Amino acid sequence: MKKLIHLKIRTIFVATAIAAMPLVASPAMAATAVQSFSGGALFGFNSGGETVGFTFSTSDDLLVTQLGWYAPNGTLVSSRPVGIWNSGGTLLGSTTVSAGAPDGTGFRYATTTPISLFAGQQYFIGGRDTQADGDGYISSVSGLVMGPSITFRGSARNSGSGFTFPNVIDATTTNGRFGANFQYTVQSGAVPEPAAWALMIGGFGLAGAMLRRRRVVASSLAR
Numbered sequence: 434m435k436k437l438i439h440l441k442i443r444t445i446f447v448a449t450a451i452a453a454m455p456l457v458a459s460p461a462m463a464a465t466a467v468q469s470f471s472g473g474a475l476f477g478f479n480s481g482g483e484t485v486g487f488t489f490s491t492s493d494d495l496l497v498t499q500l501g502w503y504a505p506n507g508t509l510v511s512s513r514p515v516g517i518w519n520s521g522g523t524l525l526g527s528t529t530v531s532a533g534a535p536d537g538t539g540f541r542y543a544t545t546t547p548i549s550l551f552a553g554q555q556y557f558i559g560g561r562d563t564q565a566d567g568d569g570y571i572s573s574v575s576g577l578v579m580g581p582s583i584t585f586r587g588s589a590r591n592s593g594s595g596f597t598f599p600n601v602i603d604a605t606t607t608n609g610r611f612g613a614n615f616q617y618t619v620q621s622g623a624v625p626e627p628a629a630w631a632l633m634i635g636g637f638g639l640a641g642a643m644l645r646r647r648r649v650v651a652s653s654l655a656r
Contacts, residue, residue: 472575570612
């Protein structure tokens with residue numbers, strides 16, 4: 434009898450936990466760092482090669498899942514390496530954005546090994562621009578809209594050889610070198626929804642009632 438009661442109690446706890454899980458958290462939708470800009474001009478290739486992009490900070494913990502490059506002429510002619518660095522110049526992750534049409538936003542994206550960014554930290558994103566193919570990037574925009582949790586801190590570049598940390602900053606508010614971009618999800622902990630709380634509390638109450646019943650049954654059997 435005691436084993437049966439314990440089994441019922443465990444079943445209630447497990448069922449309550451499983452039922453509550455989908456209500457506690459739901460998959461986050463990906464946001465885009467550079468959402469829109471206005472003005473500016475297409476800057477052609479740099480014959481010596483440059484790594485260009487921008488520096489930014491975050492107000493939440495983020496997970497970067499896609500890196501992209503701007504496709505100004507309706508298609509990206511050449512592949513581009515794009516990466517994100519921390520403020521100390523360590524490359525946190527990178528990928529190569531292949532040639533092709535934009536992914537519906539004016540940018541073409543490629544999946545990267547997830548990159549964790551932390552609230553209150555400053556980061557740099559950049560891509561290599563070398564080919565005389567018309568790809569280029571938009572420079573000196575007059576208006577800029579960034580995604581939630583992202584604060585633009587200035588354009589960044591490095592004219593050194595190879596794909597390198599773009600550590601030369603222009604702090605003009607919306608000057609920008611908008612070739613590189615990224616998509617991300619916010620990693621802050623989710624608060625359980627009211628329905629989840631109600632379900633969990635109800636389950637605990639039912640478990641308590643079963644425990645009380647167990648004591649009554651155990652007491653009657655002992656007589």
